[in-house]
Amino acid sequence: MFSVSLVAHMLREKGVLEFVAAARRIKANYPEVRFVLVGGLHPNPGSIQKEEIESWVREGVVEWAGQVADVRPWLAQTSVFVLPSYREGVPRSTQEAMAMARPVITTDAPGCRETVMDGVNGFLIPPRDVDALVAAMERFIANPNLIRSMGTESRRLAEERFDVRVVNQRLMQILGITS
Structure with a gap:
């Protein structure tokens, strides 16, 4: 079963409203697709x-x-990870999804753009653009082979760019601490 997940605090700036709007549109044509929100409420x-959120669940648009405590079981059962955030540092959630070989939108x-090579391990879309989010999701639905190939690239890029041992080694070389 094709599933799409967003892991984040339930904040507007994380693109949760866009995720739900895209889910609603995708479900109109592909009712079997699962959309899962993983993350708690925030005092912000x-x-x-x-x-x-509960109204979206009752409507059947998303699961919440x-x-x-551990996002790995949730990421393990998702096909595609989505973070339609308006702004971030380098998001840990996309790095976690990449480490688990999941393609990322x-x-x-x-x-956000630091984690995805557009067309390689996922897709980059403009912030607040539901149409672009729907189109990116539909590319995975229409081409399920992209899930595996882009997921493999996500894992490779995670190891290359975000593995703490690799990052620390590069830093030590830059600082001249190692040969």
């Missing part, structure tokens, strides 16, 4: 209220796991 004024915003 931009937080999405529990009642709103809430706050979880994220925004072409600073931080």
